Amino acid sequence: MDRILILAQLLLMGFSVLGIAAGAPALMERHLLTLGVAFGGTLAAALVPPRWIIAQARWLYVLGLVALVAVLIVGRGPAGQEEVRRWFQLGAFSLQPSEFMKIALVAYLASFFSRRGTDYPIIGPVVAIGLAAGLIAIEPDLGTALFLLFLAAFILIVIGVPFRRLVAIGLLVTLIVASIHGVFLNRFEYITDRVDAWRVMNxxxxxxxxxxxxxxxxxxxxxxxxxxxRLVLRAAGPLGHGPSAELPTNLPERQNDMIFAVVTYASGWIGAGMLLLAYGLVFARGMQIATRSTGALSVMALGLTGYLTGQALMNVAVTMAIVPVTGISMPMVSAGGSGLLAAGLAFGVLHASARRIDLPEVRA
Structure with missing residues (x-):
């Protein structure tokens, strides 16, 4: 296991426990079990050769696509929202395919560009990105769909896809996403309400x-x-109020979308800085793994690093009202089975990738 990555991951898990203890203590037993499963996923994924994942990338993507279609037919959503379909209910647990599609899409893009290069007629990635984002958008989960587009754009820009192809990809993906979900979006007023609420606030x-x-x-x-x-963040102070302190106001989704505010209130602005530092370690080590790897392994490490840290950054931006509310979680910190397991698997693949390159102080 990579020492820096495991340190960062354990720090994030510690902040996760703190956030649930402060915001939703009734969920603690279940959350600890979920965290254990996620860490088990890390250990299991660390044993899988990354090249095997690349070799199976197309099938992993197809499986993810089938799951996204199936969830629209037989899936479930929050209580009272019959038209929302985001996860499969498996007894006491739920499975959200969109979380795992992030990893599958990263693996697919890594596989494609390692075989075809960056200056190639890339209709495959256009269709892959557009279909995945479009199907997620009609669940509806516009926040995850947009993040998937940003993640794909991050990968394409960093690996050096020519500008003319980036423009073409952007236009075609936009067309695919709009054609798939445009007719559905009008049925969900809360999405436009969130954007207008951000306009009023900012x-x-x-x-x-x-x-x-x-x-x-x-x-x-x-x-x-x-x-x-915002009120909770301002009231946190430099040192916070501890995990047993009651929040100064009611905060919906405090264990998930707004976990950053709860962690900040419990540990203070200094604790929030340490949480962001943990993600900084993930970004620095992940990018180091990507730059010292070659081909598909490099692209996959880049994409997984972008997934873990980019989603965390978006969650912080939402909590601070810098961007409209998206409903997107903080990887390895927010409550939620699928999100935690997907983040754990992503960490595991990064651990496995680090083992196959010459990095100083990599092995524990």
Whole structure:
């Protein structure tokens, strides 16, 4: 196991326990079990040769695509939202295919560009990215769909895909995503409400006065969560209030989407800095693994690093109301079985990749 990665991962898991203890102590027993399963996934994935993952990348992607289609047919969503279908209910546990599609898409892109190069008519990646993001968007899970697009763009830019092809990919993927989910998006007002709530909070508070009373009330409801998160962050102070302190206000989704605010309140701004430092370690080590690897292994390490740290950055941005609420979790910290397991698997593949290159102080 890579010492730096395992240190960062254990730090993140520690902050995860702190966040649940402070925000949702009733979930602690279940959360510890889920964390154990996720860490077991790390240990198992670390034993799998990364080249085997690359060799099976197309099948992993196809399996993920089948799961995304199936969840739209037989899946379930939050209570009271019959039209939302995001996960399979397996007894007491649930499985969310979109979380694992992040890893499958990274592996597919790594496999493709290692075989074809970066300056190649790349209709395969266009269709792969567009279909995955489009199917996730109609669940609807627009936040995860957008993150998948950003992750793919990050990979393509860093590996050096020519600008003209980036433009073509962007236009074609946008067309695919829009054609798949455009007709569905109008059925879910809360998505546009979240964007308008962000506009009111950050750009123009007088917008509320221009809308009819019903719409203005919906926007006020959408503002409630990010506004409460900001209040919790401000009240944290430098040293925090400890895991047993009660939050100064009600904060919806405190164990998941808003876990950063809860961790900050418990450990203070200094603790929040340490949490971000842990992700910084993941980014630095992951990029080091990517730069010292070659071919598909390099691209896969790059993509998994972007997944773990980019999603964390987006979660922080949502909590601070820098971007609209997306419902996206913080990898290895937020509660949730599929998200934790997917993050654990991603860490495991990075551990396995580190073992196959010449890095100083890699092995524990």
């Amino acid at each position: 750009l123009d508070p007088t917008l509320l006065e221009r809308w009819d009373p019903d719409r203005a009330e919906r926007i006020r409801n959408a503002i409630y969560q990010p506004e409460r998160a």
